[in-house]
């Protein structure tokens with residue numbers, strides 16, 4: 001099989017894994033090495049549904065011995081199979097890196113032969129990149145559940161980030177939909193990585209040159225909508241993962257109906273809006289000081305698809321509002337719908353020099369459409385005095401003509417172009433041969449249509465910045 005064919009199959013197979021994002025790693029280039037890692041440098045664009053572009057994101061193989069009900073690569077599916085060799089992945093990574101197409105590698109894999117064997121293959125790729133090619137750039141490896149702890153330890157010394165996908169929010173769902181995996185196999189490596197990170201941090205506090213261990217932390221992902229758990233259960237679990245394992249991110253992936261299986265729900269489209277609400281709640285917990293128990297409870301275990309979680313929380317807590325912009329503490333400002341972190345910081349800073357009114361807030365780009373019901377300036381509301389919760393919800397309800405919709409990268413992609421854009425590119429042009437004079441290969445103009453998003457990488461900087469602009473959230 002040609003390398004390009006493998007790339008087409010294995011880049012496409014990796015697109016359902018969303019557990020990669022900004023690198024969180026800062027490392028300068030060093031003499032004799034190639035590449036560097038920057039906190040904001042790797043995934044500087046996000047799709048509307050949270051997926052990132054600009055890593056080389058591939059599976060080593062999609063040939064799996066497991067049979068997870070929701071997965072396209074499960075062993076019972078009749079799907080084209082492929083497997084990269086170690087050298088092929090190394091060559092692709094280095095070639096793409098040198099051409100500035102990518103800023104790092106996200107390498108995952110289906111389970112081939114056994115978890116240990118698969119993990120060993122991933123480690124060999126990382127070793128070759130780090131030691132032979134002196135690759136100093138960003139590396140995100142998948143830790144294979146069930147692999148020997150010694151192998152996880154080894155991977156942790158090579159990769160910037162490790163991730164293990166929790167996949168399903170409860171043990172019952174895991175037993176039902178992914179019977180080859182066990183909760184223990186998933187949680188043990190998370191615990192090991194967490195412990196390793198803490199130990200290495202302590203070592204580095206005493207000795208600056210102590211070796212790094214997963215410097216960009218670990219992440220995980222959960223599939224939303226493949227099983228019957230409520231948003232409350234998912235949020236509680238994600239909150240526990242942040243607290244217990246110091247997760248950098250818990251990603252949510254709307255269940256994409258790819259297989260026919262009586263154990264799976266019959267849905268026409270992935271629940272993208274639900275995924276989006278969970279991300280909003282996740283953001284509120286990580287940056288706005290909310291707790292999972294404040295956002296949902298047993299009486300209201302799921303988010304309202306029409307409103308973001310902050311609005312619903314605010315409407316249910318009229319005793320907290322209105323908040324006076326000129327005197328409220330920063331933490332209270334953060335709880336106002338329509339006020340983000342940056343706006344709250346601007347307000348706190350601006351009011352040191354004078355009292356603010358609504359004109360000032362407009363200049364600060366505060367969304368008064370939402371905030372007006374929850375704030376006063378100099379003791380006055382913007383337009384409506386003491387608004388009732390019902391009235392607020394009616395005013396903020398999305399109209400029937402423009403309902404909220406979370407965009408789906410894959411639907412758009414499949415509608416416009418059923419295959420990956422790699423196939424749209426001329427293979428020889430894609431891997432231009434080095435000239436005798438050593439001229440560096442030029443960036444290649446991408447032929448994909450304007451509405452079509454790249455699943456793997458964008459081919460030129462101008463192209464990429466155009467996509468960034470279109471996708472920025």
Ligand code: SF4
Pocket residue numbers: 064065066067068071072073074075109110111178
């Ligand atoms: S282990 Fe399960 S989810 Fe992962 S590739 Fe295999 S079948 Fe798919």
